[in-house]
Amino acid sequence: MADFDQELDATGLNCPLPILRAKKALSSMQAGQVLHIIATDPGSVKDFEAFTKQTGNELMESKEEGGKFYFLMKKS
């Protein structure tokens, strides 16, 4: 797994909380830093794609493993 600077555990949370928590976490980070997000909401896969597209942050990785979703997001 790639390195990351901060981790956000959004397991058990449903729309729109994973996005809102991610936004909050990103706002305390520096440009270029990477946020690792763990979520269980299946809708978060499309939502994080859309979120990064609209905010200019980079979705470096999005994968599912054992019913959980993992994302790596680089702050722009």
Add this chain to the structure above:
Amino acid sequence: MSEKKLAIIATKGSLDWAYPPFILASTAAALGYETQIFFTFYGLQLLRKKLSLEVTPLGNPGMPMPMAMDKWFPVALTALPGMQSMMTMMMKKKMKDKGVASVEDLRDLCVEADVKLIACQMTVDLFDMDTSDFLDGLEYGGAATFFEFAGESDICLFV
């Protein structure tokens, strides 16, 4: 990139219908939208400091109920005393179990994200509402106040 704008009119005062305006507004704010919600008529109930929102199965054939009751339970019986508070309790429990945020939490997130909340002055007067029951820092205005922002918005929704 100039900031996009979202304007929402919230007209409903039930637990279920409290969600769309606050979910959309908080998400839009997270995406960088400047957002305003204009609360009118029953939507004003969403601005009370202490929310007491309920959901009713009465006259709502689309509402899923436990044990598939929405399929066989006689509509008239959904009007029985206690049905509304029971359904409200069950809905709240289900939301909690599924990790859906409470209306209070979503509203707090909106306020934190600088979503502007405007209360309809006419509704306040019409129903003799006590504005001290409402959140502090609200703006009170009318249709023209709303259009000042809505006229420049990229998205405008009526909920």
